[in-house]
Amino acid sequence: MCFLETGFHQTGVRDIAARAGVSLGNLYNHFPGKHDVLLEIARLERQELDPFIALLEKDGPAPKRFGKFVGVYAKYLAAPENVILTIEITSEAIRKDDLGELFWKNRAALVAALTRLLQRGVENGDFNLPTSPEEAAHMVLELIEGRAYHSVLGEAKMRKLLPGLKAFLSAAIGAKAR
């Protein structure tokens, strides 16, 4: 995808069309304008979250689920394409409300699932949250994303960052060794 290589604003509609294998004119039969192409991509991103949500909602011990989730989600975000796309979308969402809404709707789905997991963990005595489950869920996600940005923009290796991240998060949510 050329938004990744060139960035949304640097990419011309001709490039988009060419990469999509459509003629320029036909691109406009599918999208009202360039902006809507990004919107559609953001919409597709939503589907990529489904496996993570599914993972969070599976049965089983909360700490194990949590650890697993952190690992796979971090690895997913460590792919430059995912981070860069997120940044492009975020950056555009600042001034385009429709993108903004979509952005938060996507995230809300993830937050909700993670919140439920944390809640369950608290009820089982597995976690000792320093704040509400929902707030904690937000922060967990933000931290994972922060690490991902670091790994991509700063060219660190997520592989090396992950243990520290997990330890930090475990401490933060008061995860108990069993």
Add this chain to the structure above:
Amino acid sequence: MCFLETGFHQTGVRDIAARAGVSLGNLYNHFPGKHDVLLEIARLERQELDPFIALLEKDGPAPKRFGKFVGVYAKYLAAPENVILTIEITSEAIRKDDLGELFWKNRAALVAALTRLLQRGVENGDFNLPTSPEEAAHMVLELIEGRAYHSVLGEAKMRKLLPGLKAFLSAAIGAKAR
């Protein structure tokens, strides 16, 4: 600053010049090009960090310093202008190495100071870090920033996010009540 209102790519050099009170032609006597204006802004951002670094390096009990830092830095980032500018710069830094370098140099200064504080806290038995001080420092900053993005893009209130953030961080770094 008009990059805030309109975004880097949507802002024309004429707007930049007008806002700066310089003539268009003269802008080019000060900067080789549009990109370099952003570079200069990123350079100026560095100075804005000085007070926070100073705060981190003051004497006094580490936990108190830490708490204070989190509060003021979060409040600083909660200003939309700071978040938006950071996003604009980040987004541009993806594909412009000079900006990228600057971005990381700026952050390194903050990380270094925070690392030292955490280190001191560990040595004093105030903190119980789940990972290396430097890694922890990175994560602390990333979490604060994550919350800031959330507050600005999602229109939450940092005032309300701050207690949860502090609690989460305290738990994460094993801050001990005294």
Add this chain to the structure above:
Amino acid sequence: MCFLETGFHQTGVRDIAARAGVSLGNLYNHFPGKHDVLLEIARLERQELDPFIALLEKDGPAPKRFGKFVGVYAKYLAAPENVILTIEITSEAIRKDDLGELFWKNRAALVAALTRLLQRGVENGDFNLPTSPEEAAHMVLELIEGRAYHSVLGEAKMRKLLPGLKAFLSAAIGAKAR
């Protein structure tokens, strides 16, 4: 008809097709191209002239026929749709010969009928033409049209322009009161 509302060049073939209740593709089964749609409209305009020609060719006193004709033809042209369409066609006819020919063929039919009426009037001693009947016929039509353009573009009321027009024409053709 959308050429009226939007103008020939501002109207897309899709609009034409939609308004005509035909599919876009099928429009091209009926017309070789956009231009030919206008050509066909000009062709249809010819039929609209038939009643006026019939009126001119009826028996009866020439001055009465003439007065009647001026009244109904002026009223017909006072409808914005007729004036606008004529202007669109004229404007296009400048550079499209087929339209131009059609335009003059339409007019010739009217001129011929009016010429005959004037001729008859002269023979009967009802009119005292300052020039040849045919030339006079042209000028009569041009004046009626001029008034119509005025009424439509300048938002005057044809109702108010008509008496002056008739008086002017009567004087011009030397119509005698009986």
Add this chain to the structure above:
Amino acid sequence: MCFLETGFHQTGVRDIAARAGVSLGNLYNHFPGKHDVLLEIARLERQELDPFIALLEKDGPAPKRFGKFVGVYAKYLAAPENVILTIEITSEAIRKDDLGELFWKNRAALVAALTRLLQRGVENGDFNLPTSPEEAAHMVLELIEGRAYHSVLGEAKMRKLLPGLKAFLSAAIGAKAR
């Protein structure tokens, strides 16, 4: 001027710029948009009317002035460039109010001068108008224009049309031989 050769809508801004000897970009330093180029041309057309107005306002016998005016104005309009430009402007003025206003303002100047001349002729007993001087002025102009359109679009020769036109007009305004 390329609007003459190609028509306003068929002419691209690049052609306009090229013909004007300006770069495309610079065209937009002088005009907000394509439409405004036509507007400016209409504005310039106003100046072309000045000699005719001056002629109408000179002293001397009204019939002679009138005859002279009809001759020169008809000859002026007989130039295809003037007729075509007028048609382009008229056609555009239908849906663009600013052009419409300009169009009528231009004409009003001519009408006013001609009205005064006719008035004077009436007072001197030279003319015997069948209607108000102003109405007559409008019609005189419309008829001259009608003949001009005829001569240009129909490829008649104004030289041949002029005597008939003058005779027709003389009859219409009741001009007396002295």
Add this chain to the structure above:
DNA sequence: TATGAATGAGGCTTCATTCAT
């Protein structure tokens, strides 16, 4: 050093027309 008119490549989008179904 300061100015802003000039440049022209490139921006996004529309549109008449074609053609596979």
Add this chain to the structure above:
DNA sequence: TATGAATGAAGCCTCATTCAT
């Protein structure tokens, strides 16, 4: 015959940058 998705040239306009003054 009827459809509308596909085409890509051409549409108008913006913009970073240059340069004569």
